[in-house]
Amino acid sequence: MVEQRTAASVAVVEPTPDELRSAIWARVQQARNVKRPHTLELIQSIATEVIELHGDRLFRDDPAIVGGFCRIDGRRAVFVGHQKGAETDENIRRNFGMPHPEGYRKAIRLFRLAERLGLPIVTFIDTPGAFPGPASEERGVAEAIARAIMTMCGLRTPIVTVITGEGGSGGALALAVGDVVLALENSIYSVISPEGAASILWRSAEYSQQAAAAMRLTAAEQLALGVIDEVVPEPPGGAHTNPEETARRLRARIAAHLDALAGRERKALLDARYARYRNMGEFAIAAESGEAQPQRPGLRARIRRVLDAGRNALVGGEGETNDPTADSTDEADVQRTGEGS
Amino acid sequence: MPSFKLPFGRARQEYPPNLWTKCPDCAEMLYNKQLDKNQRVCTRCGHHFRLRADQRIAQLLDRDSFREQDANLESVDMLGFVDQKPYSERLAAAHAATGSRDAAVWGPGTIAGTRVVVCVMDFAFMGGSMGTVVGEKVTRAAEHALDERLPLIIVASSGGARMQEGTLSLMQLAKTCAALGRLGDGGVPFISVLTDPTTGGVFASFAALGDVNIAEPKALIGFAGARVAAGTIAEELPEGFQRAEFLYDHGFADLVVPRAKLRETLLGLLRYMKPSAQVERAGQNGSSPLGRSAQLFDELIRREPTHG
Numbered sequence: 001m002v003e004q005r006t007a008a009s010v011a012v013v014e015p016t017p018d019e020l021r022s023a024i025w026a027r028v029q030q031a032r033n034v035k036r037p038h039t040l041e042l043i044q045s046i047a048t049e050v051i052e053l054h055g056d057r058l059f060r061d062d063p064a065i066v067g068g069f070c071r072i073d074g075r076r077a078v079f080v081g082h083q084k085g086a087e088t089d090e091n092i093r094r095n096f097g098m099p100h101p102e103g104y105r106k107a108i109r110l111f112r113l114a115e116r117l118g119l120p121i122v123t124f125i126d127t128p129g130a131f132p133g134p135a136s137e138e139r140g141v142a143e144a145i146a147r148a149i150m151t152m153c154g155l156r157t158p159i160v161t162v163i164t165g166e167g168g169s170g171g172a173l174a175l176a177v178g179d180v181v182l183a184l185e186n187s188i189y190s191v192i193s194p195e196g197a198a199s200i201l202w203r204s205a206e207y208s209q210q211a212a213a214a215m216r217l218t219a220a221e222q223l224a225l226g227v228i229d230e231v232v233p234e235p236p237g238g239a240h241t242n243p244e245e246t247a248r249r250l251r252a253r254i255a256a257h258l259d260a261l262a263g264r265e266r267k268a269l270l271d272a273r274y275a276r277y278r279n280m281g282e283f284a285i286a287a288e289s290g291e292a293q294p295q296r297p298g299l300r301a302r303i304r305r306v307l308d309a310g311r312n313a314l315v316g317g318e319g320e321t322n323d324p325t326a327d328s329t330d331e332a333d334v335q336r337t338g339e340g341s
Numbered sequence: 342m343p344s345f346k347l348p349f350g351r352a353r354q355e356y357p358p359n360l361w362t363k364c365p366d367c368a369e370m371l372y373n374k375q376l377d378k379n380q381r382v383c384t385r386c387g388h389h390f391r392l393r394a395d396q397r398i399a400q401l402l403d404r405d406s407f408r409e410q411d412a413n414l415e416s417v418d419m420l421g422f423v424d425q426k427p428y429s430e431r432l433a434a435a436h437a438a439t440g441s442r443d444a445a446v447w448g449p450g451t452i453a454g455t456r457v458v459v460c461v462m463d464f465a466f467m468g469g470s471m472g473t474v475v476g477e478k479v480t481r482a483a484e485h486a487l488d489e490r491l492p493l494i495i496v497a498s499s500g501g502a503r504m505q506e507g508t509l510s511l512m513q514l515a516k517t518c519a520a521l522g523r524l525g526d527g528g529v530p531f532i533s534v535l536t537d538p539t540t541g542g543v544f545a546s547f548a549a550l551g552d553v554n555i556a557e558p559k560a561l562i563g564f565a566g567a568r569v570a571a572g573t574i575a576e577e578l579p580e581g582f583q584r585a586e587f588l589y590d591h592g593f594a595d596l597v598v599p600r601a602k603l604r605e606t607l608l609g610l611l612r613y614m615k616p617s618a619q620v621e622r623a624g625q626n627g628s629s630p631l632g633r634s635a636q637l638f639d640e641l642i643r644r645e646p647t648h649g
Contacts, residue, residue, distance in 0.1 A: 130564065132564065132565030134578060134579060134582060136564070137563055137564060137565075137582070137583060137587075138587075138591050139591070140549075140591065140592070140593045141545075141564045142544040142545040142548075142549045142563070142564040143549040143550075143593055145545040145546075145549075145564075146514075146518060146544075146545050146546050146547070146548075146549040146550050147549075147550070149514055149515055149518040149546065150518040150519070150521060150522045150550060151522075153515060153518055153519035153522050154519070154522040154523070154526065167508075169502075169511065169542070170502075170511070170514060170541075170542050170545040170546070170564075173511055173512075173514055173515060177515050177519075189508050189511075190507065190508060190511075191502050191504055191506075191507055191508055191510050191511040191542070192502075192504055197424075197504050200504070201424035201425065201504060202424055202425060210424075211424070214420070214422050214423060214424060215420070215422075215504070215507045215508075216420050216507050216508075217507070217508070222508060225419070225420075225507070225508065225509060227508045227509065227512060273519075274519050274523070277512060277515040277516045277519050278480065278516055278519070278520075280473070280476075280509055280512035280513070280515070280516055281419065281472070281473030281476065281477075281506065281509040281510070281512060281513065281516075282417055282419055282473060282509075283414050283415060283416060283417060283473050283474045283477060284414075284415040284416075284417050285413050285414060285415070286413040286414075286415045286442060287413075
């Protein structure tokens, strides 16, 4: 973490708004790059003895969420993650990584199993959002997401979460409540897709790049906001240029955090997790008359400073690339959800 | 339904908007005083108009029993968010237009003498969107309900998470769900009332998690906005998609209750849904588990002789 913050503060040249916008958009395209390693590919490289488990025991097996047992450098764990496809056929089968309710209910089932077996949980986040169609609504996707979030908040076992690609809204958060939240350098995390925000706030999807910049969705900015705890650097050129190296870097950080969390007393673990989310965001307390006083004076200025430093680092940072293959997949664009603000 | 004579002709210019409201469903012109008297439900077709938070509280709680808490919490622009307007300007405009500081109020009150904690969302303030302040109020309501062992009622009305607060608004989903998890583990019941509209991140967090979920008739309740769903999915959306009755049919709402019956329905449920008397399992839950358990233990000890 220290390494990233230092890297952020050495940037000297102020980028222009246009440079900044295209640098941020390049990250969005990296995060969506169809060649980027997805959950199953990552876990096969990160861990050994992987056994995938299937089904929510209620309706069916959702291929957009995968999970099972794995061993990470000797440590037994349960993994759960969104699963996109690398090829068009697989992407259709995986519904472009957009889960139906049964995907989240499968996740809840595996979380409970991990808790009962005393195994830690590692989750991998990579989804444009939960699937917004009629089948999803009929089976209660909102309830499934809410239930998954609530379940994770109270699970009596350590949880390490990694944002590996797209952290799209509630459909991402439903697997992303953790004691430690890591993010790959070119991943993004947002409350709504840039396209969705643009069409609602600017009334036109043409403003997606502006929306992406306004939402501060890059990993560096999410670190400054405290939403994630650590950025894991990608190999030069991005994760897809060297999936093995990406997995190696992830394995080292995941293993370190699993070890740190393993010794924690259960109540302290749960209280710290509660406090982590309890303290997210800031508000002011209005005086009876006159100006509102910030609740934690100076916090906003500090966030802004770190955000600005993070932004400067976005232009010409280590993983920065103009690689033309970084374009997002066409199919994913068609299917892109503007889901649930 | 008492009929009433119009004191003047039906010519359009003779319906000043401060006196008359047009029903969006049946186009009937409704006299505002009559509409208010009917709890803002159309006297002709039963359309439920949206309520401001104070109107909802007046309809549900005993007169003067509500004690609003944390009315002075204000949203701040953490991200320096600018779309077509800066977020700070949108906040100021919403404050000026509604007189409210944000999109939710909470506090203790009574329903026919039964003590409850309520939190009511206000769609008039930025579409009832949930930013840090709304998340904080929902969470404080749940924590207070747990500490005081009082049933919690949340009346939702919201388009979803507040985009201008970025992922910090998304994190409010986790914050509120965490508090509700502790409330449930502590044996304190939660009734969720879903009103028009309840969508996005609010439906996908606390609003979906009631021990009992009640919806108002025909309220729009769904995860993705219907237009988004229709636009993303090249499918014809079914009739009544994402309406209260759709939720009921698919098993996600226990009851669809017209506004006129809401208070007595809540009262009926509260007779069954009382906080459990048992002490929480030690060290597991509660906002201050040790202090709370010790206090409950004291209460139980003091109560002991009356059982004998």
